[in-house]
Amino acid sequence: SDIGSQKDRVVTEEEWLQKWEMGNIGFHKEQRHPLLQKHLDVLLNGRSGLRIFFPLCGKAVEMKWLADMGHNVVGVEVSEQALKEFFSEHSLPYCEEPVPEISGGKMFQSTSGNISLYCCSIYDLSSSIVGKFDGVWDRGALVAVNPSDRQRYASLMINLMEKNSSYLLVTVSYDPNKHKGPPFYVPESEIKSLFG
Numbered sequence: 001s002d003i004g005s006q007k008d009r010v011v012t013e014e015e016w017l018q019k020w021e022m023g024n025i026g027f028h029k030e031q032r033h034p035l036l037q038k039h040l041d042v043l044l045n046g047r048s049g050l051r052i053f054f055p056l057c058g059k060a061v062e063m064k065w066l067a068d069m070g071h072n073v074v075g076v077e078v079s080e081q082a083l084k085e086f087f088s089e090h091s092l093p094y095c096e097e098p099v100p101e102i103s104g105g106k107m108f109q110s111t112s113g114n115i116s117l118y119c120c121s122i123y124d125l126s127s128s129i130v131g132k133f134d135g136v137w138d139r140g141a142l143v144a145v146n147p148s149d150r151q152r153y154a155s156l157m158i159n160l161m162e163k164n165s166s167y168l169l170v171t172v173s174y175d176p177n178k179h180k181g182p183p184f185y186v187p188e189s190e191i192k193s194l195f196g
């Protein structure tokens, strides 16, 4: 599990925006993730009306699915295009408002009020802005974060979680010397040390 070849790799926000502009979004899936369907009970733990966080959300279709179940969904994404595509592809009316605490930050909220998507860097968020969450769906998020930012990312996520919360994390396993990522290879030992 030598991750030496990936640890210094940096993908800038500009590069992510370009991927969206070019339609280079192979990570986006039209179908709900099978692992979310399989482990939904772990996320919900018998509870209803949860606040569920989607870090680095893109236009993940599961946001609509969980909102339709009666949960409150909050996402964060640097690409405004991704967020607008999410609402238009699901024919959801939304409004847009500035986030005073974040310079240049915007929030796109479904008119029904149960989907709130922040357009900013995840590192601009804090629990005083978005509150805390009962559940997290982390797919294409920890593995998309630059390796040098992982510690900061994990500390922030821990800070955004309620005491009794569940965190579903999807990672990918492969030889990091054969692909440069993202998605990056995050060894299980590192996940344990990041999240405890």
Ligand code: SAH
Pocket (backbone or CB within 6 Å): 013, 016, 017, 027, 028, 029, 055, 056, 057, 058, 059, 060, 076, 077, 078, 079, 082, 120, 121, 122, 123, 139, 140, 141, 144
């Ligand atoms: N979770 C989504 C998208 C995964 S790709 C899915 O499952 O489909 C990673 C996404 O994170 C991209 O859409 C990229 O634009 C966004 N992103 C990258 N760095 C970010 C950051 N610092 N803050 C917020 N979003 C970011």
